[in-house]
Amino acid sequence: MSVLQRDPQDQVRVLDEDGSVVGDVPDIDDETMVEMYRYMRLARHFDTRAVSLQRQGRMGTYPPLSGQEGAQIGSAVALAEDDWMVPSYREHGAALVRGLPLKQTLLYWMGHEKGNKMPEGANIFPPAVPIASQIPHATGAGWALKLREEADKAVMCYFGDGATSEGDFHEGLNFAGVFDTPNVFFCNNNQWAISVPRERQTASETLAEKAVAYGIDGIQVDGMDPLAVYAVTQAALDKAKNPQEDECRPTLIEAVQYRFGAHTTADDPTVYRDDEEVEKWKAKDPIPRLETFLRETGRLDDESVDAIEASVKEQVADAIDAAESEPRPDPSEMFEYAYAEMTPEVEAQYEEFQALHEKFGDEGFLRE
Amino acid sequence: MTEQNLTIVQAVRDGLYTEMQRDDDVLVMGEDVGKNGGVFRATEGLWDEFGDNRVIDTPLAESGIIGTAVGMAAMGLKPIPEVQFSGFMYPGYDQIISHMSRFRTRTRGRYTLPMVLRAPYGGGIRAPESHSESKEMFYAHEAGLKVVIPSTPYDTKGLLISAIRDPDPVIFLEPKLIYRAFRGDVPEDDYTVPIGEAAVRREGTDVSVFTYGAMTRPTLEAAENLAEEGIDAEVIDMRTISPLDREAIVESFKKTGRAVAVHEAPKNGGLGAEITATVQEEALLYQEAPVKRVAGYDVPYPLYALEDYYLPSVARVEEGIRETVNF
Numbered sequence: 001m002s003v004l005q006r007d008p009q010d011q012v013r014v015l016d017e018d019g020s021v022v023g024d025v026p027d028i029d030d031e032t033m034v035e036m037y038r039y040m041r042l043a044r045h046f047d048t049r050a051v052s053l054q055r056q057g058r059m060g061t062y063p064p065l066s067g068q069e070g071a072q073i074g075s076a077v078a079l080a081e082d083d084w085m086v087p088s089y090r091e092h093g094a095a096l097v098r099g100l101p102l103k104q105t106l107l108y109w110m111g112h113e114k115g116n117k118m119p120e121g122a123n124i125f126p127p128a129v130p131i132a133s134q135i136p137h138a139t140g141a142g143w144a145l146k147l148r149e150e151a152d153k154a155v156m157c158y159f160g161d162g163a164t165s166e167g168d169f170h171e172g173l174n175f176a177g178v179f180d181t182p183n184v185f186f187c188n189n190n191q192w193a194i195s196v197p198r199e200r201q202t203a204s205e206t207l208a209e210k211a212v213a214y215g216i217d218g219i220q221v222d223g224m225d226p227l228a229v230y231a232v233t234q235a236a237l238d239k240a241k242n243p244q245e246d247e248c249r250p251t252l253i254e255a256v257q258y259r260f261g262a263h264t265t266a267d268d269p270t271v272y273r274d275d276e277e278v279e280k281w282k283a284k285d286p287i288p289r290l291e292t293f294l295r296e297t298g299r300l301d302d303e304s305v306d307a308i309e310a311s312v313k314e315q316v317a318d319a320i321d322a323a324e325s326e327p328r329p330d331p332s333e334m335f336e337y338a339y340a341e342m343t344p345e346v347e348a349q350y351e352e353f354q355a356l357h358e359k360f361g362d363e364g365f366l367r368e
Numbered sequence: 369m370t371e372q373n374l375t376i377v378q379a380v381r382d383g384l385y386t387e388m389q390r391d392d393d394v395l396v397m398g399e400d401v402g403k404n405g406g407v408f409r410a411t412e413g414l415w416d417e418f419g420d421n422r423v424i425d426t427p428l429a430e431s432g433i434i435g436t437a438v439g440m441a442a443m444g445l446k447p448i449p450e451v452q453f454s455g456f457m458y459p460g461y462d463q464i465i466s467h468m469s470r471f472r473t474r475t476r477g478r479y480t481l482p483m484v485l486r487a488p489y490g491g492g493i494r495a496p497e498s499h500s501e502s503k504e505m506f507y508a509h510e511a512g513l514k515v516v517i518p519s520t521p522y523d524t525k526g527l528l529i530s531a532i533r534d535p536d537p538v539i540f541l542e543p544k545l546i547y548r549a550f551r552g553d554v555p556e557d558d559y560t561v562p563i564g565e566a567a568v569r570r571e572g573t574d575v576s577v578f579t580y581g582a583m584t585r586p587t588l589e590a591a592e593n594l595a596e597e598g599i600d601a602e603v604i605d606m607r608t609i610s611p612l613d614r615e616a617i618v619e620s621f622k623k624t625g626r627a628v629a630v631h632e633a634p635k636n637g638g639l640g641a642e643i644t645a646t647v648q649e650e651a652l653l654y655q656e657a658p659v660k661r662v663a664g665y666d667v668p669y670p671l672y673a674l675e676d677y678y679l680p681s682v683a684r685v686e687e688g689i690r691e692t693v694n695f
Contacts, residue, residue, distance in 0.1 A: 060494045060672055089496070111494065111672030129498040130456055131428055162428035167459060193428045195404030201427045264496075272403045331677040338667040345636065349665045353677070356684060364683035366676045367492070 003235045004251060008208035008218040011256060014227035017284050019292025026231040028077075030299050036077050036226055037294055040069040040287050042312045043093035046102055047261075049316050050092075050109065054265040058324065062109045063090045067224070067260035070286025071188050073097060074229030075156065075255070078237055084123040084145075084155040086138035090188070091127065091158050098124050102319035103326075112329055113337070131193075132163035135172030135185065142181035142240075142250075151249070154182040154240040156233075162193025164210060165201050176250040177214035182240040183250045184233065188223065190259040191281075195272035211252035223255030224286040227293070258284070331357065331365075370556040377547040379521040379554050380410045380486070383528035384448065386558045388418055391446065394532060397424040398433055398450035407452055408488060408547055434460035434485060438467050441481040446532060454489035454541060455498040461506075468537045469512030484531045488544035489517075490582050490632055491679055494672040501669045502581075502633035507539045508610040509637075514538045514563055515610040519584040521552035523607060526561030534563060543582035564608045566616035572602035575693050576620040578643050579630040580606040583680055587630045590685035599693050609639050617643055618650040625656035626692045632679050635663035657695035662688040 003012060003024070014023040028036075047066045053059040065072065072093035079085065085098050092105045099122035108115025108127070116126040125141070128134035138157030145151050163169050164187060176183045187207050191198050204210060211218025217239070221232045236251035243249050258281035262269050269278075294300040335342060335350040342350065356364060374382060388394045395418075396411055402425035405412035415423040426433050430451055437447040451457045457464070464485070471481045491500035507515045516531055516538055518524040524542070531538035569584060570591050579587040584605045591601040602620055606613065621627055627647055629640030640661035647659060662680045670678055 061496050108671070109496070111675070113671050115671075129496060130458070165427035165429040165432070167429065167431050193399070194407065195400045195402075196425050196428065200425060266407070271405070328673055331674055334665065334667050334670045334674055334678060343666075345666055349635070349667075353665065356687060357677075359687075360683045365681045367681070 002239070003231050004217055004219050004239065006219065008211060008220055009206050010220065012219065012221040012228045012232050013225050014231060015225050015289050015293055017289065019289045019296070021293070023228060024231070026227055026234060028227075028230060032077065033294060034299055034304070036073050036230070037290050037300065038308050038312065039073045039077070039093065039097055040226065040290065041308055042315060043069045043073065043096060044287060045312045046092065046316050046319075049320065050106070051261065051265060053320065059106065059110050061264050061266050063264045064259070064261035065090050065093055067258045067281065067285070068188055068190060069093050070226040070290070071223035071229050071255040071257050074226035075186055075233040078230050078233035079156055080153070080237070082123065082153050083237065084125070084141055084153065086125040086134050086141060086155060086157040087127045088131075088134060088159050088163070089127045089129050090160070094158060095124055098122055100124055102316065103322040106319060106323035107326060110323060112326065113333065114326075114329065132159055132166035132168040135159060135163065135168050136175065138183055138185070139172045139176045139181055142176065142183040143179050146179070146181055151182045152241050154184060154237050156184045156186055156237075158186050158188060160193065161187060161189040161191065161198050161201055161207060162196065163187070164207050173211070173214045173216065173250070173252065177216045177248065180249050184236045184240055185250065185252045186233070187252065187254045188257060189254050190257050192259060192263070192269070192273065194263040194267060206254060208252060208254035216248050216250040216252060218252040218254070220254045220256060223257030224284040224289070226286050226290050229255055371553045372556055373551045374521045374554045375548045375551050376518065376521050376524050376542065377408050377410050379524035380528060380542060381412055381414070382554060383525040384411065384414060385417070386525070387529055387532045388414065388422060390558060393444065394446045394448065395422040395424065396448045396450065397426055397437060399426060399428055399452050401425060401450050406450065408544065410542075411450070430456055430458070430460040431463055434463040434468065437483050437485070438463060438471070438481060441483040441537070442471060442479045446482050448484045448486060448532065451485065451487040453499050454487040454503060455501050457487055464507070464513070465510055469510045472536065473512060480535050481537045482535050484528070484538045484540050486540045486542065488547065489541040490543050490545055491669060491675050492545040492582065494675075497671060500672070500675060502631070502664065504541055504609055505633055505637055505639065508639065512536070513610065514608065515541065516563055516608050517541045517543065517581040518607060519543060519546070519581055519605050521554050523561050523567070525554050526559050527563065527607065529558055530560040530563050533560070538563070541581070545582040546585065549585070561607075564611045564613055566607055566613040567605045568602065568620070569605050570601065570603040572600040572624070574600045574624060575602070575626040575628060575689055576624045577601050577603045577628045577630060577685075577689060578606060578617060579603065580609060580639070581631075583630045583632055586680065586682045587685050590682050590689060593682070594686055594689055599689060601689055606639070612642060612646070614646050614650065617646050621647045621651050622654045625654045626695075627659045628662060628685075628688050628692050629659065630662045630680050630685055630688070632664045634666050635661050636666045638663050657692045660688045660692045
């Protein structure tokens with residue numbers, strides 16, 4: 001029986017909080033399991049460093065992901081190379097797995113559009129900042145695959161619990177149901193939309209059960225259990241690509257988890273939530289859970305953990321060096337990418353800008 | 369009257385507080401406006417003071433926020449929905465354009481919408497994508513709405529109170545670049561600053577410079593710098609972009625015969641175009657030089673590494689004024 005065949009109010013789990021096995025361990029080779037662990041460590045360390053860069057004034061506002069590595073890495077590892085990913089703005093970990101270099105994530109939050117230029121071959125849409133606005137895109141992308149008879153690929157869309165309140169969530173999932181598109185809608189329910197708790201977003205008992213109204217499948221998973229997330233995502237992707245006769249392609253996954261830190265570096269969560277609650281969820285930290293499991297099953301030892309730690313630190317340090325060495329983009333880029341060809345108006349404004357820039361230099365523009 | 373020394377964002381809070389004290393029908397709603405006190409702290413302490421029914425944390429849904437506020441206002445409440453950044457107003461755009469602006473007209477006055485939709489707008493704070501745009505003309509173009517943009521703490525409170533008391537829906541856009549940039553004296557009591565009246569911020573005889581919101585300060589700085597070159601610029605803060613104070617525009621222009629418009633919103637279809645048309649229609653024979661527009665470029669607002677090149681700078685404003693004066 002597929003892991004998806006259960007009530008949306010059940011929660012799929014593989015590892016308990018102590019890393020002991022409480023469900024069916026998905027079929028993942030040892031190397032990939034260790035790689036998942038490494039990606040999670042990398043995402044966590046990156047996140048810590050990114051927050052500190054913002055604090056030091058070396059980067060703008062940044063949305064931290066600590067606590068959410070299990071959901072991001074567990075789901076992204078399940079994607080096949082030619083599947084697609086349509087992210088919100090907090091998916092740095094998932095994007096990393098899908099081939100977006102950390103340097104680019106840093107550049108984006110340092111205010112460079114270049115951070116959004118996905119490398120060739122990395123099937124990632126640019127992150128959407130307006131909440132839920134990417135969900136219809138994901139449906140459209142999945143629909144395009146189906147219309148071109150390429151539904152052996154799927155489109156994964158990430159969004160948060162707050163997004164389920166927006167109209168775009170409804171419209172995106174409704175279209176997916178009507179046109180039976182090869183989509184997985186992955187809701188990172190981290191309990192808080194800035195200061196508004198999950199209970200205030202909806203009177204529904206779970207977010208997963210919203211799928212029922214669209215005629216698609218909904219399933220809830222422990223989002224801080226990377227193996228459970230992998231198992232559920234894998235099953236949903238399989239169904240999206242190869243549905244049985246009585247199955248629909250799309251699935252809504254609610255990954256129940258917690259954001260350990262602030263919504264963004266501009267936010268102070270101590271105003272609206274208790275330390276006690278944070279501590280309760282920190283006990284579910286996905287990283288030690290997977291580490292315990294991997295150690296107990298002989299897949300990791302002190303030596304390999306140390307090596308991973310060292311390599312992760314080096315990789316993040318290199319990415320920061322590379323991003324900070326990137327020169328300020330040339331202002332001409334503002335004008336160059338607005339249209340395939342500059343319109344006469346844009347061209348005239350570009351010329352006026354160039355004349356001013358020549359006359360006054362950067363001092364004529366840059367503020368303190 | 370007791371005075372307080374407040375920033376613009378504190379003056380917003382003070383205006384809300386003052387009207388909520390005075391009128392039980394006034395309520396605030398939006399994302400994170402309650403316990404959190406707003407992401408910019410514009411509603412700080414109001415939830416403690418007025419409780420959950422008058423300071424309402426809503427689900428994350430701008431169409432829901434604006435649409436339910438329309439329903440409340442039609443029933444006689446005075447809701448003040450907040451959208452966290454003006455860049456997130458668009459899911460509610462249908463509600464604004466199809467309903468908020470038209471309820472009075474459609475029902476021949478049977479229903480009216482005494483509501484104020486507040487949002488911080490504009491660039492210059494190194495914010496993430498979609499957080500820095502100036503799209504006020506979307507709303508100025510829509511009949512049935514009033515669009516107010518303050519630039520000082522005093523005006524912020526006085527205009528906000530006018531907006532709340534106004535029988536028609538008002539879009540109240542707050543320049544977040546200067547939310548905390550400086551302080552000004554603000555009376556503790558309630559007072560109003562009339563909607564639809566511009567303010568002369570600097571008197572001058574050579575050229576009229578029309579601006580509003582966060583661009584008022586660099587424009588004034590440019591005017592002061594140019595005084596050293598012997599150019600005497602008059603600076604007018606429009607304060608309301610719809611209805612526009614055309615009388616103030618024409619009066620100043622008749623005196624100087626030269627005009628510059630400064631705004632961070634894109635040049636095409638910006639308020640500068642409306643100001644230009646006004647002087648053409650009303651004071652053509654006084655005109656000594658082409659009207660100059662110093663504005664955002666007609667390209668998508670860049671991420672923050674380039675935003676200083678996009679926003680009108682003091683040097684750009686000065687050059688625009690010189691060009692007009694030396695024509």
